[in-house]
Amino acid sequence: MSGAAAHARLTGVTRVYAGPTHVHALGPLDLDVARGEFLAVVGPSGCGKSTLLDVLAGLAAPSSGEAWFEDRRIAGTVPDGIGVVFQEDASFPWLTVADNVAFGLRRAGLDGAEIRRRVEDALGFMGLGEFARAYPAQLSGGMRQRVCIARTLVLAPRFILLDEPFGALDQQTRLLMGDELLRLWRRTGATVLLITHALDEAAMLADRVGVMSARPGRFIAFVPTGWPRDRDSRVVSAPEFGALTAQLWSHLRPESLRAMGQARA
Numbered sequence: 467m468s469g470a471a472a473h474a475r476l477t478g479v480t481r482v483y484a485g486p487t488h489v490h491a492l493g494p495l496d497l498d499v500a501r502g503e504f505l506a507v508v509g510p511s512g513c514g515k516s517t518l519l520d521v522l523a524g525l526a527a528p529s530s531g532e533a534w535f536e537d538r539r540i541a542g543t544v545p546d547g548i549g550v551v552f553q554e555d556a557s558f559p560w561l562t563v564a565d566n567v568a569f570g571l572r573r574a575g576l577d578g579a580e581i582r583r584r585v586e587d588a589l590g591f592m593g594l595g596e597f598a599r600a601y602p603a604q605l606s607g608g609m610r611q612r613v614c615i616a617r618t619l620v621l622a623p624r625f626i627l628l629d630e631p632f633g634a635l636d637q638q639t640r641l642l643m644g645d646e647l648l649r650l651w652r653r654t655g656a657t658v659l660l661i662t663h664a665l666d667e668a669a670m671l672a673d674r675v676g677v678m679s680a681r682p683g684r685f686i687a688f689v690p691t692g693w694p695r696d697r698d699s700r701v702v703s704a705p706e707f708g709a710l711t712a713q714l715w716s717h718l719r720p721e722s723l724r725a726m727g728q729a730r731a
């Protein structure tokens with residue numbers, strides 16, 4: 467990769483959806499994600515957050531600019547080493563929990579013993595060991611989302627991208643799932659990029675929070691949180707927490723108002 471050792475890098479990236487509506491969804495923006503960093507991204511609804519994730523995941527090509535992961539251009543397919551977790555209920559309802567988690571490993575052609583070993587480990591880590599033979603419909607929303615995280619975890623990604631993964635969960639479950647994600651981050655040493663609409667979630671989990679403007683989304687601020695690596699959801703009661711979310715909101719509020727105006731126009 468050109469320049470310093472970012473784990474992933476966007477330079478001058480834009481994304482325009484062609485067609486009759488012609489939506490300029492994103493950028494131009496630059497982004498460096500450091501190796502091992504936990505970066506959260508917040509921004510108004512419709513500002514291009516999912517588009518940003520799609521570009522990093524190789525699911526959408528930038529209209530201009532470049533996207534890099536490790537020493538390769540991201541283009542066309544999900545790069546080896548990147549794992550993506552989408553919104554709730556991306557689990558396959560026709561497969562058991564174990565088969566959901568084994569899905570990607572089978573596609574990758576791993577041998578049976580290795581698949582069993584990795585699936586067992588991921589299920590254990592996510593507290594799903596007893597539910598290996600259950601179907602997603604038999605689980606709560608939080609557990610289904612754990613299945614999706616386990617499915618990504620077994621692939622041993624070096625860069626984990628999550629797009630509002632806890633959006634559909636209740637507040638307590640969201641906090642606890644945040645703890646799971648921190649545990650996963652610490653154990654794997656992976657780089658994490660979490661897109662969320664919840665300022666408290668961003669403030670609690672991340673090393674650094676990127677705030678995006680209204681569409682076309684650009685980064686208007688990067689706010690370091692200053693938490694220690696072995697943090698958990700109890701930081702929400704730390705005295706600094708309120709100031710941190712207030713700072714995020716002061717950046718985000720004018721952009722959210724602008725986005726509302728765009729939606730009305």
Ligand SMILES: Nc1ncnc2c1ncn2[C@@H]1O[C@H](COP(=O)(O)OP(=O)(O)O)[C@@H](O)[C@H]1O
Nearest residue numbers: 483489491510511512513514515516517518681
């Ligand atoms: N496939 C598409 N075709 C046309 N416009 C799209 C498409 N996907 C997203 N958009 C538009 O691009 C903008 C950004 O979308 P998105 O990245 O989903 O925003 P966010 O995730 O921040 O809510 C929105 O205005 C949305 O309507």
Ligand SMILES: [Mg+2]
Nearest residue numbers: 515516517629
């Ligand atoms: Mg989105």
